[in-house]
Amino acid sequence: MPSYTAPTKDMQFILHDVLKVTASSIPGYDELEADFTGAVLEEAGKLTSQVLAPLNAVGDKEGCVLENGVVRTPAGFKAAFDQVREGGWPALDMPEQYGGQNMPSVLGTAVSEMFSASAMAFTMYHGLTHGAASAILAHGTDVQKDTYLPKMLTCDWTGTMNLTEPHCGTDLGLMRTKAVPQDDGTFLVTGQKIFISSGDHDMSDNIVHLVLAKIPGGPDGIKGVSLFIVPKYNINDDGSVGSGNGVSVGMLEEKMGIHGNSTCVMNFDEARGTLLGEEHKGMRAMFTMMNEARIGVGMQGLAQASAAYQYALEYAKDRLQGRAVTGTENPDGPADPLIVHPDIRRSLMDQKSFIEGARAFLYWGSNLLDQAHRSGDKDADGLVSLMTPVIKGFVTDQGFDMTVQAQQVFGGHGYIEETGASQFVRDARIAMIYEGANGVQALDLVGRKLASGGGKPIMAFFDIVKSFIKENADNEAIKTDFLDPLKDASKHLQAAAMYFMANGMKNPNHALSGSTDFMHLFGHVALGLMWARMGKAASDALAAGASDAAFYETKLATGRYYMARRLPATALHLARIETGADTVMALDAEQF
Numbered sequence: 001m002p003s004y005t006a007p008t009k010d011m012q013f014i015l016h017d018v019l020k021v022t023a024s025s026i027p028g029y030d031e032l033e034a035d036f037t038g039a040v041l042e043e044a045g046k047l048t049s050q051v052l053a054p055l056n057a058v059g060d061k062e063g064c065v066l067e068n069g070v071v072r073t074p075a076g077f078k079a080a081f082d083q084v085r086e087g088g089w090p091a092l093d094m095p096e097q098y099g100g101q102n103m104p105s106v107l108g109t110a111v112s113e114m115f116s117a118s119a120m121a122f123t124m125y126h127g128l129t130h131g132a133a134s135a136i137l138a139h140g141t142d143v144q145k146d147t148y149l150p151k152m153l154t155c156d157w158t159g160t161m162n163l164t165e166p167h168c169g170t171d172l173g174l175m176r177t178k179a180v181p182q183d184d185g186t187f188l189v190t191g192q193k194i195f196i197s198s199g200d201h202d203m204s205d206n207i208v209h210l211v212l213a214k215i216p217g218g219p220d221g222i223k224g225v226s227l228f229i230v231p232k233y234n235i236n237d238d239g240s241v242g243s244g245n246g247v248s249v250g251m252l253e254e255k256m257g258i259h260g261n262s263t264c265v266m267n268f269d270e271a272r273g274t275l276l277g278e279e280h281k282g283m284r285a286m287f288t289m290m291n292e293a294r295i296g297v298g299m300q301g302l303a304q305a306s307a308a309y310q311y312a313l314e315y316a317k318d319r320l321q322g323r324a325v326t327g328t329e330n331p332d333g334p335a336d337p338l339i340v341h342p343d344i345r346r347s348l349m350d351q352k353s354f355i356e357g358a359r360a361f362l363y364w365g366s367n368l369l370d371q372a373h374r375s376g377d378k379d380a381d382g383l384v385s386l387m388t389p390v391i392k393g394f395v396t397d398q399g400f401d402m403t404v405q406a407q408q409v410f411g412g413h414g415y416i417e418e419t420g421a422s423q424f425v426r427d428a429r430i431a432m433i434y435e436g437a438n439g440v441q442a443l444d445l446v447g448r449k450l451a452s453g454g455g456k457p458i459m460a461f462f463d464i465v466k467s468f469i470k471e472n473a474d475n476e477a478i479k480t481d482f483l484d485p486l487k488d489a490s491k492h493l494q495a496a497a498m499y500f501m502a503n504g505m506k507n508p509n510h511a512l513s514g515s516t517d518f519m520h521l522f523g524h525v526a527l528g529l530m531w532a533r534m535g536k537a538a539s540d541a542l543a544a545g546a547s548d549a550a551f552y553e554t555k556l557a558t559g560r561y562y563m564a565r566r567l568p569a570t571a572l573h574l575a576r577i578e579t580g581a582d583t584v585m586a587l588d589a590e591q592f
Contacts, residue, residue: 006045048118059260091153098149116303121260132159173221199264227282230273246271257426298391301399308406308424353562357527393441394523442515477539514577521573
């Protein structure tokens, strides 16, 4: 079976040739010298390739087991989790005050990609802990931060998010879990939550649940939801783990994929918790975690596509099937390798061009997060908020499609479990669903984000594209192959936005019927911008006499493929959007 190799060279190219991180004025970026980031990525690459990747299939086959009220993780998970903890990886980009290393998010994103690509189900245990810790960091009291963060940053204690209930998923205003206030300022939380990733396991001393619940007597619907910190075990005055806290696992879900992660039904029976943030403002606090999680889920879509592509590429080079139509290329063998065939090449180029473009898009998004959080740049915050549903929705939709394409390269062997190809398909599928299903992401993009700030973020994106094209108008190395297609695609995106403005107010269905197409149109333009920037960086490096010319020539060829073969999808998405809602809404419910 093939193995995962961390793409550190491409990561370095994006950080230093494209984003030029050391030239940035963002606080902390001056530390991101190529030698330093290279060393960090190399160490993470060794851990993920040598320790975590071999556990991916183990977790898939063994899954988790609920025994005597405790979830047992697959063989090797705990030992690997200890190695991850000891290396300080979960707290790479968290504050030093609580034991983190305070590295910028852009570096943490690159490291996270490796972890997710090598063993997605495993990585979710500390990934969710990072999100829960971020919510406490943003909204907790000093006592809550001092109590929980030092233990969570080391993953001695892990974290979860508890939103969904059996009768309410996206519509959280319907939730029934209640939190009854006590005289000592705590709350007793009672209710059931489902689909709780990493809800219980045997790899940490305590599990810190962030639970959405309603305080009796509060406002109806979503306005009455509050967020609570509810640990599995009570915490003693000296900070040590104490008695059980009315938190139990009802059952483990049997899932299509991510078998190595414990997806639990969680029961809270008067479990003692403390309010995180303000009463009835729970969604504000939870969205700190959810927005981080949505970008992280976008990363999962990229990561699964990347790992699946590596498997497919190795198989395409080794598997002998048929002869090249232009003449034998393997005269000493009974057949030529799969990779000689044009349709296999098309599939591999679809995958490669998406993966490298999406990687640059995600790292740019993290770069904007750093600019917003470290420099207090509200414009950067608005831009990354606009792009979050695109990162989550487009990248996971496309990432799943690419895992299917990778599986297809294997032919019948892709449908056989021993090759490992199907696991990437099954694991990638959940990324399109959780943390807000992709249809909801598209609705959020069109219904809320486009108009946010009076449309300032979307205009800022258009200005970035226009400025890049204008600044490089005389650059013959990229004009025809990169700038011209990007200009056309950007016009399609602007036309779609104008259609929504002209028709959406009169009939909101005209906008919402085209929301998924708009999300994908936006995603393709964003990747087109990334490829144009990478094309410029690669052509500049070649002009400067770069020693590794083959790398940069390959980058240019891959980018030309995306711009010529993938980016034209924007015209199709625009055509669909401009048909409006009439055909979508034509049938009565009884006619389906």
